[in-house]
Each structure stands twice: as structure tokens, then as C-alpha cells.
Amino acid sequence: MKKKRTPETQLQYELGTCSKQNDLKKAISLYNSALSQNLRLSHHHFNSILHLCSSPESLSSPNKSFALENGFRVFEHMQSNKIPPTEATITQVARLAAAKNDPDYAFELIKCARDKGVSPRLRTYGPALLKYCENLRIEEAYGVEEHMKGNGVKLEEGELSALLRVSAEVGREEKVYEYLSKLRGVVRGVSEETAGVVEKWFQGAKAAEVGVEAWDVGKVREVRERCGGGWHGMGWLGKGPWEVKRVKIGYNGVCCGCGERLVCVDIDCGETERFAQSIAGLAMEREIKSDFKSFMEWIDSHSGYEAIVDGANIGLYQQNFSEGGFSIAQLEAVVMELYTRNKRWPLVVLHKKRLRAFQENPSSQKLLEEWLSQGILYATPSGSNDDWYWLYAAVKMKCLLVTNDEMRDHIFELLGSSFFLQWKERHQVHYTFGKGVPNLKMPPTYSILIQESENGSWHIPIASENTDELSRSWLCITRPSSFSNSSNSGESMHITSKNCSNGGHHSSGNGVASLTGKRKERDPSPSRLD
Template sequence: MATASHKGNPTNSTKKKKTHKNPEANFLYELNSCSKSKDLKAAISLYESAISNKTRLNQHHFNTLLYLCSTISTDPESKSLALTYGFRVFDHMMTLNIHPNEASITAIARLAAAKGDGDYAFEMIKKLGDYRVSPRLRTYEPALFCFCQKLEAEKAYEVEADIKKMGLSLEEPQIAALLKLSAETGRGERVYEYLQKLRRSVRWVSEETGKVLVDWFSREGSEVGFGGVTYEVSFVKEAVLRNGGGWHGLGWIGKGKWVVRKGKVEPNGRCCCCGEQLGCVDIDDVETEKFAQSVAGLAMEREVKANFREFQEWLEENADHEAIVDGANIGLYQQNFAEGGFSILQSSLMLS
């Protein structure tokens, strides 16, 4: 006689296991669901229930709530609720002596910026040092963009200075915001400065950044910054060479208005709009020195230090030479075949 046994549904047993999580884990699971669906009201309800039930809250719980509030703060309909609970959650977190991390500060900075309080956003970033936490570029964005939108130039420049002090580099959105701020407040030299930062760090600009540039050179740029400063042509050419051939670095020079037109660059590097040939830009003197130091550092690690120092001294004594040929590499050039080997003839030809 055949018998059958019921082993149960594996899916049901898995579900049962999930329902037996501790209160903290259940709260986090449901909170994450609210965060994914951008359901702020449901998240607030969960938060209030957790407080009533005396659920032990940790940094992850608070960060999830802060992130949701900061995200929703851009929605005009829910902005007020997001701001109210966002700051309340942060105050609760601090009351429990849970130290904020970079994510916490970024979220509260976004909430402060949504409220129009760039000063508070920047102040919170400065406090990160008290917790031995390093900010990221995104941490600075709320304060920087808030100051730029309110045309508070000096405060925006102060944020930029702090970003640089922390060893962080601006990207296109931040440079474009500072560029627009400088243009709208008529700070020609700052515009020039950010144009060069844009040139060095951005391969191509977005349409939004392009519009900022067009507006500047079409209106303010045609008048601001042209103080009639003149230089000898040879001096300007030397400055261009020092900077890699791309720009002179002397600020706004010359007189007259800019001609702003849209054009395309042909594959051969010629501008079909003005007919000028674009040139290749090399690294400037500062970048060259950094590159040389990097190469020297690698050589000191891999080679015998005394030998490399002797080589450096020899280079300094023979600084009039423009190029140094490595005889060993010349002798081995194109010798990677079965019968190949070191060719003395090739080295001799280079010496003759």
C-alpha cells in the first residue's frame, strides 16, 4: 500500500521566517519599501509607530528616513511635510547621540537648501570634522547651489575654497553654477577663471552649460573684463606655450565685442564657422613638473636609488640637450622575431 507524506511548501516556510524578524529589522524592511516607492506618509506612519513601540533605532533607520525626506523635498506638494519631518528626524538622531555620517549630513544639507538656508547646509558640512568623517563633492552641492541661486557670490566662493581644501575637484555642474553666478554678478575675472577650469576638466559641455557661455559672451562678456590691457605679441605667445598651447592665462586682453555663432569642427580640426585650425594642447609647466615628479618617484621605487640620482644630476648638467635616446631600446627596436636580437648596427646609425 502506497503512502504519501506532506513536506510543506518551501515558499510558505520562507515567508514565515521573514515574519519572525525582530522589530528593528522589520522596521527597516518596511522603511526601505517606502523609500523605493517614495511614499513619505507611509514612512512617517512607520516612524511614529516605531517611537510608540520603543523600537531601537539605529543610524541606518535615520539615514533612510533622511534620504526619503530630502528626495521628496523637491516636490512642491510634499515639500512642507518633508522639511518638517526631515529636521525632526535629524534632531531625534542627535538626541540619541547617534553620530551622523556623510550620508546623514548630505541629506540634511539638501533639506536646508530646499528651505533656502545655504548657511545651515554649509555649517553642517563643517561639523563633519568633529566626527572624523570626510565630505564628498555631493555633500557640498546643496550649499553651493543654494548660494549660486541666491547670487550670494562670496559665500559660494567660500564653499568652493573649502572643496579645494578637502582635496576634491569640481565637475561640470558645480563649475557651470559658479560660472553662471559670476556672469550674473558681473565678475569678469571669475568668469575667466571658471572658463579655464571648464576647459581643463570637462571634455565637452552640456547644452545647459553652453547656454551660460552664450549668454555671457552675447551680453555681459562683450563689455565686462575688457580694460584695454595690451601685451607684446611675443609675450602672449610665450605665455601660450607655457600653458601647453591652449591659452595664455593672462586674463581678458584686447578690445572689442565677441562674435557668437554656432558652428561645427570638421574631422581635420578646422572650424567650419570661422575657418580657424584648432591646435593640439600639450600639458602646461605645472602639469609637466607633476608628471616629472611622478616618473621620478616610480624610478626611485623600481631602480637603484643611487643610479637614478646620478642620472638626474647628469641631466641637470646637460640641460642644453633637448632629447635623450636610449641606446638599448634602439638596439632592440623591431627585433621581436625568431632570429632577432640586439642590433649594434641600429645603435651605431643613431650615433652617426
């Protein structure tokens, strides 16, 4: 027998239905009825109504005045009942305030949030920040950003784009430069909206005026390399009008618009090590701890691999037909292709259950034994998720990862997006097969991020869903009058990170990243057939 709902729980249920149907008028009717019955309302009830009042649908004409009037009425009632606001409460009322064109009140709510034990989030700051930007109240907008920084809240592209736009509109060139720098650390490619803001700035009269006419190219190059490549942060270089074009970048990193070669920015070794540790920590929470720890120890003593192979991904590639199954031939072809390119064996990571496919005939059984004895194959234990194993190995050994897995599953979301995307760009090798022959698509020879050269030119990638980087559009932004000041045009410039523990990367002629230093002989893999 179902437990009978109290009037308060029944009200919460009905408000939830109103939220699903976006029925604000019904929710307000329920609220008024609850007041007449003297029901004891909680912050859940108030937040449900405030959520509806502050929704984009409710704040659009002709519902806006009704939503604003009732939204503030509900919040005042909540305050008079001394019900502490939550972060959701403050966010929703801040949205109401911004819709009323009162960003001051929205910001004041945030500044008082800490006193009420509430930690504001990015969404909490958004209404005040964006409304200040919209109203060209630039100093107040910068004040919100400073407050965010003090609370450890990081800007994302939407907020940075708004700050960039308002800074450009009021001619604050130093802030435009600053926000371009911040965008570089947040996105691999800017949205079309942000691209439009950037184009408008560089095509304007103010952008043509700013910058220095003479500078030490050698010093700028030195600072640029010290910053990791692709950025120097020394301010606007050159004078005169900018030329803004949408272009493609060739496979060799040369811009089709100006002929400048983009740089490859290696990933900081300290960040990579912390990334490996975070993967290990998450894996050991989800895997049998002793199994994964054994794998980590094995990796520590076998650090000479230059490529990790996601065996299941390759073996099951395009096998979704009636006679399809795990293809040993495909996996072997990829392994041999990697060896042919670099004269070094990769490490294949494969779940133990897949070993049965090798045991079905004598030739594949022999191949399995050879791979195990030479340390080419590591079979992950029963009950494990082999994704953690191949990802950890590739990150820890700072080598290539051969897989078509785009790593969008929830387990990868735990690792965060910014650094993970940068790591994938530099290390993931995609593949296809043509008549049984693998075609390996190596990482691009240049980094997909905003780049500023020592001649003052800019190259800004535009976001794209297409995995083919050659089809990506870039903004090529140059000052023809100052382009000749640089000696980088047409030259390869690979910026390497400072000496990593395993020797660091350098780019080999065949496109497979190589590790410097001599590799020791491998012990056999600890995996067994039983």
C-alpha cells in the same frame, strides 16, 4: 528555517520598501509607530527616512512642507539620541536646508562634519553651493569652494557652471575667466546648459568692456606653449563686443566660423608614466602577477612600436552571423595597412586561445610563425584579460591603439575619467571595413577641449554622444576688432610635450603618429604555439 526578524530589522526592511516605492507618508507612519513602541533606532533607520524626506519627489509641491517638517524632526531626534551622523546624514539634511532656502545651515553642517569624523563629498557641498549661487550670494559661494579645496573635494561641471553663471550675472569678470579655465580641466565638451551660460556672458555688455587693448602676442604665444598649448591664462585680451557663433571644426582643425586653426595639445609625459603605472598596478591585482610582469619587461625591451592592435576586436568585427568566426583576413589587412602607411610593423596583442584560428590551415599557420618571429604578435597567457595588455602597451609606449572598444567596462572605470578620456582622444584609432579593405580613422589633429588663442578668441566644444568629431558643435567666440592681432589664423600649431623618454611624438604626413629616433631591431616575441 528562516531566522525571525527583530522589530528593528523588520522596521529597516519596511523602510527599504518605502524607499523603493518613494512612499514618504508610509515611512513616517512606520517611524511614529516605532517611537510609540520605544524601538532602538540606529543611524540606518534615520538615514532611510532622511533619504526619503530629501528626495526630489518629496521636496516638490505639494509634499514639500510635510517632507521638511518631518525631515528636521527626524534629524533632531537623531541628535538627541546622540547617534553620530554619517556623510549621508549630513548630505540629506543639507538638501533639506537648501530646500528651505537656508544654505547657511547647510554649510554650517559641513563645517562641523570634520569634528564628527565625517569627510564631506561633492554631493555634501552641492546644496549649499548651488543655493548660494541661485541667491546671488557670491562671496558665500566662493567660500564654499575654498572649503571644498581645503578638504580635497574637486568641482565638477554642474558646480562650475553655477559658479560661472553667478560670476557672470554679478559682473565678476576675473572669476568668469577663472571658471572657464577650471572647466577646461574638467570636461572635453560642455553641456548645453553650460554653453548657454557662456553664450549669455559673451553677448553681454560687461564682457565687451573687459580686456586689454594692446598686448605682446609673442609673449602670450610663449606662455601658451609653456602651458601645453590651447591656453595662456593671462586674462582677457582685446576690447569691444564679442561675436558668438555655433560652428563645426574641419578635419584639419580649422574653425569654419573664423578660420583659426585649433591646436593639438600633447599629454604631459609625467602624467602618462603615472597612468601606465596605475594600469600596471591594477592589472597585477587581477592578472597572474608573474605573467604581467614578464609582459612589462618585454615591453621595456621592445619600445619601437608606433601602433598597438587589439587583435580580438578586429578579428571579431561584424562576425556575428552563422558562418562568422575569428577573421584572420581582417586582422592581417589592418596590420598591412599600418605597415603601408608608416613602414613599421605594429604590435598585435591577442589572447592565446585565438591562436587556434591561425592553426586551421597552412597559410595562416605560416603567417602566425612569421608574426611571432618578427615580434608582430604577443599572445597573452591562458586565463588573462588581454585588455590590460594592449592598454598598458599603448600607454607605456605612447603610441596609437587600434580598436573600436570604447573602454567603458568597469575595469576602465577604475582608471578615472578625465585623463583617460584625454588619452583616448589623442591615441585611439577607430576602423571600419569596406569590401574587406580597412578604413582607419586617425585621432583628430586638434584637441577637443576649451581653447583660448593669443588673439583672445575662444573655441568651446559642446558635449556630444556622436563619435564623429566633425559633427560636433563648437562655440566660436571672437572679437572682430582684435582678431587681426594674431598671426595664428590659418596656421598649423602642434604643441608638443617636453621630451619624453622614448623620443616623444610628432605628427607624420600620413596621420599616423611617429616616434623620433632610430628603432632597434626586435627580438622574437616570447609567445609560443604550445
